[in-house]
Amino acid sequence: MQEGRVSPWAGPGTREAHRDELSTLLGRVARGDQEAFEAVCRLVAGPVFGTVRRVVRDGAQSEEVAQEVLLEVWQCAPRFDASRGSAMAWITTIAHRRAVDRVRAEQRSAERELRAAAHAVAYDDVVETAEANLEAERVRRCLTSLTELQRESVTLAYYGGYTYRQVAALLGIAAGTVSTRMRDGLIRLRDCLGVTR
Amino acid sequence: MKPGRPEPPTLAGAYALDALTGADQARFESHLARCPQCAAEVSGLREATARLAAAAAEPAPARLTEQALAAAAHTRQLPPLTPSAPRRWRAGRLAAAESVGRAGSIRGLVFRQVWTPRLALAVAAAAMIIAGFVGQAARGAQHQLRQDQQHSHTIAAVLTARDATMIRAPVRTGGTATVVMSGRERALVFAAAGLRSLPSSKCYELWLMGPGGDKPAAMLPEPQHDMTGPVLASGLKAGDHLGLTIEPAGGSPHPTSAVILLLTL
Numbered sequence: 001m002q003e004g005r006v007s008p009w010a011g012p013g014t015r016e017a018h019r020d021e022l023s024t025l026l027g028r029v030a031r032g033d034q035e036a037f038e039a040v041c042r043l044v045a046g047p048v049f050g051t052v053r054r055v056v057r058d059g060a061q062s063e064e065v066a067q068e069v070l071l072e073v074w075q076c077a078p079r080f081d082a083s084r085g086s087a088m089a090w091i092t093t094i095a096h097r098r099a100v101d102r103v104r105a106e107q108r109s110a111e112r113e114l115r116a117a118a119h120a121v122a123y124d125d126v127v128e129t130a131e132a133n134l135e136a137e138r139v140r141r142c143l144t145s146l147t148e149l150q151r152e153s154v155t156l157a158y159y160g161g162y163t164y165r166q167v168a169a170l171l172g173i174a175a176g177t178v179s180t181r182m183r184d185g186l187i188r189l190r191d192c193l194g195v196t197r
Numbered sequence: 198m199k200p201g202r203p204e205p206p207t208l209a210g211a212y213a214l215d216a217l218t219g220a221d222q223a224r225f226e227s228h229l230a231r232c233p234q235c236a237a238e239v240s241g242l243r244e245a246t247a248r249l250a251a252a253a254a255e256p257a258p259a260r261l262t263e264q265a266l267a268a269a270a271h272t273r274q275l276p277p278l279t280p281s282a283p284r285r286w287r288a289g290r291l292a293a294a295e296s297v298g299r300a301g302s303i304r305g306l307v308f309r310q311v312w313t314p315r316l317a318l319a320v321a322a323a324a325m326i327i328a329g330f331v332g333q334a335a336r337g338a339q340h341q342l343r344q345d346q347q348h349s350h351t352i353a354a355v356l357t358a359r360d361a362t363m364i365r366a367p368v369r370t371g372g373t374a375t376v377v378m379s380g381r382e383r384a385l386v387f388a389a390a391g392l393r394s395l396p397s398s399k400c401y402e403l404w405l406m407g408p409g410g411d412k413p414a415a416m417l418p419e420p421q422h423d424m425t426g427p428v429l430a431s432g433l434k435a436g437d438h439l440g441l442t443i444e445p446a447g448g449s450p451h452p453t454s455a456v457i458l459l460l461t462l
Contacts, residue, residue, distance in 0.1 A: 030277065037269055041262040049257035051250040063261060070265035071272060078277040089243045092250035093215075100215045139252035157214035158249050164211040165221075176207070183210030183242075190245035 022087040029077040037074055044088070045070070048095040055099035055161035065102050069095045100161045142192035150185030153178050209235055213242035227363055352429050355379045355386045368392060368441065369457040372425075376439060378462055383433045385462065387415070388426035395443060402448050403430055404440040406459070411440070416448045437462050 022043055028036035048069050053062040072094050080090055143151050149171070156167045164182060168175040205228035211217050212225050229235050355361065358379035365375050372392035378385035387403055395401065401417035414430035430439070441458035 030274070032274060034266065034269060038262065038266055041265055045257035045262055046254035047250045049261060050253040050255040053255065054253045063258060066257065066261055067264050067268070070261070071268050074265070074269040075272060075274050078274055081278075085240045085243055086247065088251070089240075089247035092247045093243055096215050096246065096250065104218065135248065135254070136252035139248055154210075154214065154249075157211065157216040158246060159253065162216065163218050163221075164208075164214075164216040165218075167216065179207050179211045181210075182214055182216065183207055186210045186213060186242045186245050189248070190241055193245060193248050195241065195244040195248070 022091075023082050026073075026077050026080050026082075026087045026090075029074060030080065037077075040073065041070055044073070044091050047088070047092055051092060051095050052099040054159045055096070056102055061102065062099075065098050066095070069098050072098070096158070103161045104163075138193065139189075142189050145192050146185045146188050147181075149173070149177075150181045150188065153181040154185040154189065157182060205229075205232075206235060209238050210242060213239050213246055224365070227365060231364075351382075351384065351431070352386050352427055355382045355384050355429070358382050364460055366458060366460055369455075370443070374441070374458055374460075376460060378433070380433070382431075384429060384431035385433060385439065386427045386429055387417075387439070388424065388428075389417070389420075390424055392417075392420060392425050394420070398446050399443050400446050400448060401425070402442055402444045402452070403428065404442065404452055405430060405433065405437045406440045407434050407437040409434070411452055413448060413450060414439070417441075433462060 022040065025036045025040045025043070029040055045066070049062065049066045052066045052069065053059065056062045056065055069091070073091055076094075080087065084090075143155070146154065152171060153164075153167055156162050156170060157164060160167075162170065164178045165175050167182075168178040171178065205225050208217060208221065208225045212222070212229070217225055229239065356377050358381050360381050361377050361379050363375065363377050365373060368374050368389065370393050372389050374387065374389045376385050376387050392401065403414040403417065405412045405414045412432075415428040417425050417428060419425075439458070439460040439462055440452065440456045442452040442454050442456055444453060
């Protein structure tokens with residue numbers, strides 16, 4: 001078996017093709033096609049593992065969570081509805097949710113420290129991987145079009161796995177302001193990336 | 198509205214980022230189920246978060262896929278959703294499909310049905326309401342307690358009904374009403390928080406307002422620790438609205454003052 005691919009969205013123009021491919025494959029997975037499931041895993045293992053690791057941090061735990069995500073994709077494929085969003089968004093949503101659930105479950109048992117350093121990490125990590133990943137480069141460019149508060153709110157929540165109330169505490173601003181910045185930031189990101197939905 | 202508690206529509210971004218928890222999340226999901234535009238917005242924002250995920254991609258260990266394939270080989274898949282699923286639940290379907298991640302247990306293979314978020318809400322509300330109710334009942338006289346127990350059975354039946362729907366709305370004169378209704382049980386459970394206190398000469402009265410006229414449904418009890426209810430209103434008919442008015446103590450056969458809450462059921 002090969003190493004997981006870094007990104008299913010290797011460059012401009014291929015994104016839509018991959019999107020359709022993934023959606024079609026999921027349709028086959030929904031009918032119990034294990035070969036299609038293997039292909040789906042190859043396409044999404046990179047984003048799934050990367051997203052989970054970004055939030056969970058610990059490598060072994062991230063693998064465990066990522067594996068749960070892939071198995072959930074298998075189990076829930078019959079319920080994927082392409083009219084509701086892309087296959088990739090469906091899968092990465094599962095991945096991110098499981099990752100934050102894992103982190104928050106741990107927080108409950110041993111309150112995780114809210115280190116100020118966390119903010120820098122969340123954003124800078126994306127920049128570091130940019131060379132290896134064109135998608136990351138596009139996202140990085142679009143993230144710079146956000147205001148600082150929007151960008152911090154979005155990245156702390158997504159890559160840091162923090163709740164908006166925790167983000168508010170980290171940034172020292174009102175929770176209501178953070179929720180607005182998250183929404184505005186994501187809208188701007190969506191428009192900048194040319195998301196078609 | 199309490200300060201520091203943003204209005205649901207502004208929470209779409211936080212929700213798409215999985216940055217809502219507990220009551221914030223429950224509140225937004227109940228809003229989402231009734232707001233198709235919000236569901237569409239969340240779906241668009243999810244596409245943006247998917248790109249954040251893609252940007253974070255890194256090479257995954259090969260054993261990840263191998264193990265997932267091995268596990269899939271002996272794991273049963275969920276049945277698809279069918280069009281016969283009650284229509285009302287379909288509005289909440291996006292949230293439901295998304296919540297599978299939380300509700301499902303890979304090892305136990307226990308997955309909730311499509312109505313999970315609302316059921317979860319109803320159950321959470323039930324736990325809250327019943328806890329308050331039991332406390333209240335315990336303070337009552339013995340015969341009252343028996344009556345209350347009967348009541349609480351019926352209330353529990355509504356709260357745990359498969360088709361339980363939760364509505365939360367502000368009361369014009371202050372406070373927030375929470376209603377869990379079940380068409381199947383033809384009943385609803387009403388509870389409220391922070392209702393303005395009334396002089397002893399007045400009381401709150403609930404009405405089922407339908408095409409056939411206004412029917413008294415229940416009188417609200419005195420609040421306990423700022424919580425009113427729960428009260429049960431049964432005999433719902435299609436097209437009924439739920440109304441709340443302030444009436445002279447003892448109640449009225451027909452509403453005699455302005456409606457301070459009107460919900461379409």
